[in-house]
Amino acid sequence: MESIGVLLVAKVIPYLEQELNKRYNLFRIWDYPHISQLSTQHVTSIRAVVGRSNAGADSHLIDALPNLEIISSSSVGVDLIDINKCKEKGIRVTNTPDVLTDEVADLAIGLILTLLRKICESDRYVRSGNWKCGDYKLTTKFSGKTVGIVGLGRIGTAIAKRSEAFNCSICYYSRTQKQESKYKYYPSVVELASNCDILVVACPLTKETHHIINREVINALGPKGFLINIGRGKHVDEPELVSALLEGRLGGAGLDVFENEPHVPEELFRLENVVLLPHVGTGTVETRTVMADLVLGNLEAHFLGKPLLTPLV
Numbered sequence: 001m002e003s004i005g006v007l008l009v010a011k012v013i014p015y016l017e018q019e020l021n022k023r024y025n026l027f028r029i030w031d032y033p034h035i036s037q038l039s040t041q042h043v044t045s046i047r048a049v050v051g052r053s054n055a056g057a058d059s060h061l062i063d064a065l066p067n068l069e070i071i072s073s074s075s076v077g078v079d080l081i082d083i084n085k086c087k088e089k090g091i092r093v094t095n096t097p098d099v100l101t102d103e104v105a106d107l108a109i110g111l112i113l114t115l116l117r118k119i120c121e122s123d124r125y126v127r128s129g130n131w132k133c134g135d136y137k138l139t140t141k142f143s144g145k146t147v148g149i150v151g152l153g154r155i156g157t158a159i160a161k162r163s164e165a166f167n168c169s170i171c172y173y174s175r176t177q178k179q180e181s182k183y184k185y186y187p188s189v190v191e192l193a194s195n196c197d198i199l200v201v202a203c204p205l206t207k208e209t210h211h212i213i214n215r216e217v218i219n220a221l222g223p224k225g226f227l228i229n230i231g232r233g234k235h236v237d238e239p240e241l242v243s244a245l246l247e248g249r250l251g252g253a254g255l256d257v258f259e260n261e262p263h264v265p266e267e268l269f270r271l272e273n274v275v276l277l278p279h280v281g282t283g284t285v286e287t288r289t290v291m292a293d294l295v296l297g298n299l300e301a302h303f304l305g306k307p308l309l310t311p312l313v
């Protein structure tokens, strides 16, 4: 397989990069700021692209690689891959579902607890020596709250299960009601936001879900409501979120993702009622390693003519 060209379009864990390098003729996109810097011979040798949540393959890149057969993403989200183009051109696409579900759901609960119980801020309170001047202020209880989930897929369901363990009531919005679900369904995100304390975004990013959290939803969640985003930054109209937080129209936000990563609106840095994480939903050694194995397994299956492990297209 050493003659098969693979283009890596994102920084991945060293294990994945090393394995790709051992098995294939690996090109790293950052060595070629423009694809035209690759020789024609190299371009035509590339049969696979490997990306992740922050870099995929747009129509430009797909068109520039005439022999591309498969795009394998080390992520569950594939919003940066032009899926329609892949379907048109018969290019296979794989992602890494399931193996990361627990990790992302765990982080969602971590964000909720950190935000409501002000864990980061209390930690800073102790470190700064302020405890000696008095007790830390009271915070907000999580157990028993109503958790509204936008997108009751694998990750949304895992967040719901975990929230049940905190005696929370669960409700959700999705495109269609899940007949098999015991949770309360709302046919719009505004209704969901009006009826929950904590709104968690856990749906895939598509044209339809872009800015699904808009001014109306934020206002419906209100000054006692909390927004948690472990999906994609573009699910949220970020300037609207920032102004709602600055104006006290929203209780708080726990965000693992942002519209223009790694850039985060600096107005948020001085707010006490936000928790800001650098897109680390899947960011553990254990989970990134099994994601890497899935990428490698999909590529191997493809090039051996076997069924893909996690085909999307």
Ligand SMILES: O=CC(=O)O
Pocket: 053, 074, 075, 076, 077, 078, 100, 281, 282
């Ligand atoms: O953001 C992470 C993923 O899509 O896996």
